[in-house]
Amino acid sequence: MSKVLSTIAITGAASGIGAATRHRLLEHGHRVIGVDLHDADVEADLGTPEGRAHAIEHITHHCHGALDGLVTCAGLTGLPDRPASKLVSVNYFGTVELLAGLRGVLANGHEAAAVALSSNATTTQPGISMALVDACLAGDEAKALALAGDGESLSTYGVTKLALARWIRRHAPTEEWVGAGITLNAVAPGATQTPLLQEGLDHPVVGPLIEDFPVPIGRRGKPEEIAKFIEFLLGPDGRFFCGSILFCDGGTDALLRADDSPPPWQPT
Ligand SMILES: NC(=O)c1ccc[n+]([C@@H]2O[C@H](COP(=O)([O-])OP(=O)(O)OC[C@H]3O[C@@H](n4cnc5c(N)ncnc54)[C@H](O)[C@@H]3O)[C@@H](O)[C@H]2O)c1
Numbered sequence: 001m002s003k004v005l006s007t008i009a010i011t012g013a014a015s016g017i018g019a020a021t022r023h024r025l026l027e028h029g030h031r032v033i034g035v036d037l038h039d040a041d042v043e044a045d046l047g048t049p050e051g052r053a054h055a056i057e058h059i060t061h062h063c064h065g066a067l068d069g070l071v072t073c074a075g076l077t078g079l080p081d082r083p084a085s086k087l088v089s090v091n092y093f094g095t096v097e098l099l100a101g102l103r104g105v106l107a108n109g110h111e112a113a114a115v116a117l118s119s120n121a122t123t124t125q126p127g128i129s130m131a132l133v134d135a136c137l138a139g140d141e142a143k144a145l146a147l148a149g150d151g152e153s154l155s156t157y158g159v160t161k162l163a164l165a166r167w168i169r170r171h172a173p174t175e176e177w178v179g180a181g182i183t184l185n186a187v188a189p190g191a192t193q194t195p196l197l198q199e200g201l202d203h204p205v206v207g208p209l210i211e212d213f214p215v216p217i218g219r220r221g222k223p224e225e226i227a228k229f230i231e232f233l234l235g236p237d238g239r240f241f242c243g244s245i246l247f248c249d250g251g252t253d254a255l256l257r258a259d260d261s262p263p264p265w266q267p268t
Helices: 016-027 049-062 084-107 130-137 141-148 156-171 195-201 206-212 223-234 252-256
Strands: 007-011 031-036 069-072 113-117 183-189 245-248
Touching (some): 007 016, 007 084, 016 223, 031 049, 049 084, 069 223, 084 130, 084 141, 084 156, 113 223, 130 141, 130 156, 183 223, 195 206, 223 245
Parallel strands (some): 007 031, 007 069, 069 113, 113 183
């Protein structure tokens, strides 16, 4: 029997990147607390404040108050017939509230690391509403949901992932996070073959948009590829990463935004 190395909670553990990460960590002897709507150790709807509180309480109980890693994969894709407010509540608040609510138990863990799932939609999706990004970052969920509204969520996906990336960069270098021994980073994948992507591909409007989205390497990502990188960021060799938004997208961002990153600092 393999030795239990560390205890890691994963949201969205029932499918796609979360499931691949869970599988890999279990294979390597770690203990995983899976969180999802279904088929998980902790079943919770992270789109609601009650569901998030339930998840935080039960993860804390399962890890006995000390968590070594947290990976936040739970998320929804944007669709013309899915309300934008739903994406804001699941992708943004369902992530940052879990990060904030579990920070204390991560501080009790051994060389703890948190890894969130952002996206290359942050830089490659046109028409991102910065007003909604700011409303998310202000932490006022009611205001953000009202601003998002119940219309299409295609353009809101990038908003939620950009707001999340900014939340991570704002918090990672602080006393509460790295000062408490917790590294906090995000992986920003491009098109990765999972049920989330397939839901878009199967949609008559969204499918052709995804098909037309350029991926210079000539194929989509595999959830296992992203899982290996997440495992690295959780482990002892990833300790110098702090506040990084790490793109892994087969070249899409480099193709579309070649000179925009890294942006030079030009104080005025
Ligand atoms: N697949 C891609 O191309 C891609 C690209 C960039 C970023 N991402 C991000 O990676 C993460 C994982 O995506 P995936 O492709 O593995 O998706 P997936 O659909 O395979 O898995 C997502 C999981 O989140 C769960 N979930 C959804 N809503 C939830 C809720 N309210 N409460 C609790 N759990 C909920 C689902 O049940 C599912 O098991 C997501 O945050 C996604 O936005 C994915």
